[in-house]
Amino acid sequence: MEIRTIAIKADIPKPISILHLTDLHLTLCDESEAPEHIKHAHARSECFAVDGKLNPAEQTIRELLQASGEHDLVLLTGDIIDFPSGANIRALKALLAGSNSLYCMGNHDWNYPEDYPFGLVNWDYSQSKLYAQALAKTAHLFRDFQTGFDIKTVGGVKVIAINNSDYRFTNEQYLRLRDELEQAVPTVVAFHIPLYAPTLMPDTVAYWALPIVCGGDADVHKDWGYRPDPVTLSTAELLGSNPNVLAVISGHLHFFHTDILPGGNTQYITALSQRGNATVFRIGRE
Numbered sequence: 006m007e008i009r010t011i012a013i014k015a016d017i018p019k020p021i022s023i024l025h026l027t028d029l030h031l032t033l034c035d036e037s038e039a040p041e042h043i044k045h046a047h048a049r050s051e052c053f054a055v056d057g058k059l060n061p062a063e064q065t066i067r068e069l070l071q072a073s074g075e076h077d078l079v080l081l082t083g084d085i086i087d088f089p090s091g092a093n094i095r096a097l098k099a100l101l102a103g104s105n106s107l108y109c110m111g112n113h114d115w116n117y118p119e120d121y122p123f124g125l126v127n128w129d130y131s132q133s134k135l136y137a138q139a140l141a142k143t144a145h146l147f148r149d150f151q152t153g154f155d156i157k158t159v160g161g162v163k164v165i166a167i168n169n170s171d172y173r174f175t176n177e178q179y180l181r182l183r184d185e186l187e188q189a190v191p192t193v194v195a196f197h198i199p200l201y202a203p204t205l206m207p208d209t210v211a212y213w214a215l216p217i218v219c220g221g222d223a224d225v226h227k228d229w230g231y232r233p234d235p236v237t238l239s240t241a242e243l244l245g246s247n248p249n250v251l252a253v254i255s256g257h258l259h260f261f262h263t264d265i266l267p268g269g270n271t272q273y274i275t276a277l278s279q280r281g282n283a284t285v286f287r288i289g290r291e
Contacts, residue, residue, distance in 0.1 A: 006280060006281030006282060007261070007276065007281075007282050008281075008282070008283045008284070008285060009261060009275070009282075009283070009284045009285070010284070010285045010287060011263075011273060011284060011285070011286050011287070012287050012288075012289075012291075013251050013252055013286060013287070013288045014288075014289070014290065014291070015161075015162060015191040015251055015288050015289065015290070016191070016290060017160055017161035017162055017191060017288065017289060017290070018160065018161055019160060019289065020160075020287060020288065020289030020290075020291075021077040021078070021159050021160035021161075021162060021287075021288050021289065022075070022076040022077050022078075022285060022286070022287050022288075023076060023077065023078045023079075023080050023159070023164070023193070023285070023286040023288065024075070024076040024078070024079045024080065024283060024284075024285055025080045025082065025195075025254055025273075025275050025283060025284040025285070025286060026079065026080070026081050026082075026085070026275070026278040026283055027081065027082040027083060027084065027085075027111075027197070027255070027256025027257070027275050027277075027278055028083070028084045028085075028111070028256045028257065028259055028275075028276075028277045028278055028279060029084070029085045029086070029278045029279050030049070030053055030084055030085075030086070030087040030113065030277075030279045031085065031086045031087060031093050031096050031097070032046045032047075032049045032050040032053070032087045032088075032093070033046070033086075033090060033092035033093045033095075033096050034046035034047075034090045034092055034093070035090075035091070035092050037091055038090050038091065038092075041118065041119070042088070042090060042117070042118060045088065045118035046087075046088070046090065049087050049088070053277075053279050053280075068281075074104070076285070077105065077159045077160060078105050078106065078107060078157065078159045078164060079104050079105065079106040079107070080106070080107050080164065080166070080193075080195055080254065081100075081101075081106060081107070081108045081109070082109055082111070082166070082195050082196060082197050082254060082255055082256045082257075082275075083109055083110050083111020083112070083113075083114060083170060083196070083197030083198075083256060083257065084111030084112065084113040084114060084197065084256065084257070085097060085100070085108070085111070085114060086113070086114050087113050088113060088116055088117060088118055089114065089115060089116070089117065089143045089146055094146050097150070098149075101150065105157070105159070107155060107157050107164055107166045107195070108150045108151050108155075108166060109151050109155070109166035109167060109168050109169075109170075109195060109196050109197060110147065110150075110151055110168045110170045110197065111170050111197035111198075111256070111257065112170045112171070112197065112198070112257070114147070114170070115139065115140050115142075115143045115144075115146075115147065115170070116139060116143075117139070117142065117143070120135075120138075120139035120142070136171045151166060151168060153167070153168045153175075153178065154166075154167050154168070154177070154178050154181050154182075156185065158190075160288075161190075161191065162190075162191050162192070162193060162251070162288055163185065163188075163190045163191065163192040163193070164192070164193045164194075164195065165182065165185060165192060165193070165194045165195065166195050166196065167182070167194065167195070167196045168196070168197075169196040169197060169198050169219055170197050170198065172198055172219050172231060172233070172237075173219070173233065173234055173236070173237040174219075174236055174237050174240040174241075175236065176236050178240065179236050179239055179240045179243070182194070182240065182243060182244075183243060186243065186247045186249050186250065188249075189249055190249060191249065191251050191288075192249050192250055192251060193250075193251050193252050193253075193254060193286070193288075194244055194250060194252075194253050194254070195253075195254040195255065196219075196255055197255060197256055197257050198217070198218065198219040198255060198257045199218050199219065199253075199255040199256075199257060199258060199262075199272060199274050200218065200219050200220050200241050200244060200245070200253060200255070200266055200272055201216075201218045201219065201220040201221030201225060201241065201267075202218075202264035202265065202266050202267065202272060203267075204264045204265070205218065205262055205264045205272075205274075206218075206225070208258075208260065208262060209258060212258065212259070212260060213258070215228060215229045216228075216229075217257070217258070219233065219237065219241065220233045220237055220238055220240075220241035221233065241266075241267075242267070242268060244266065244268075244270065245266035245267045245268025245269065245270050246267075246268030246269060246270065247268075247270070250270045251288065252270075252271055252272075252273055252286065253266065253270060253271070253272040253273070254272075254273050254274075254275070254284075254286070255272065255273075255274050255275075256274060256275055256278075257274075258274055259276060259277040260274070260276050260277075261274060261275060261276045261282070261284075262274040273286075
């Protein structure tokens with residue numbers, strides 16, 4: 006367990022605090038689910054066992070709810086639930102209720118178990134229809150949580166949450182982001198899957214055996230078939246270089262990392278919150 010604190014300078018009236026949580030991977034499931042979903046839930050729970058014991062999700066939720074009251078914003082960057090069971094959705098609603106929060110999807114939140122394997126390896130965008138079909142199954146469950154591009158302003162800082170859970174950004178997201186960043190307001194941009202940075206690759210490949218990041222040229226991804234499209238590359242370039250971006254915040258990789266993106270801006274990755282990890286961003290003049 007580690008709670009990392011990062012100070013970011015910005016010319017705003019008074020300091021603000023943002024709590025970043027990611028990859029909680031809640032695996033709650035009850036008898037109302039299909040038998041194959043219950044079996045999947047148990048197997049996934051064992052994946053995240055701590056010291057041989059299943060980590061009690063309810064206790065984790067209580068701890069996060071308690072911590073959320075100490076900050077101006079709770080930022081959740083995906084894989085908060087491991088699959089969209091009824092019990093997981095109820096837990097997600099409880100987690101967000103009563104807190105000033107901003108949420109974006111990860112590659113697990115919206116997937117039923119039978120839909121997930123298509124995105125694990127040899128990902129290419131001939132499979133984008135499969136992604137759209139899988140997301141459509143559960144879109145109604147997340148209507149109150151994220152539209153795909155959401156904004157909150159906290160103490161003079163604009164915080165933008167974008168859904169890039171299929172390893173890409175859409176043209177609509179790019180255009181909205183470009184317009185928002187033209188307004189010369191200090192901005193934090195958050196999403197689940199981190200952007201490519203040269204310094205991030207060694208640790209990513211050592212941990213996952215594949216470079217599971219968003220963007221980067223074709224040579225970076227040659228071993229698993231992912232090819233970032235031009236809009237995704239343009240979005241990554243904008244995020245890396247725009248002077249109004251205070252920070253890019255993401256998760257997905259399950260370990261802490263800080264990198265300078267191509268273009269000079271900084272990306273902060275928070276480790277697996279399922280193990281009690283989090284980052285507190287303190288933003289202000291000092």
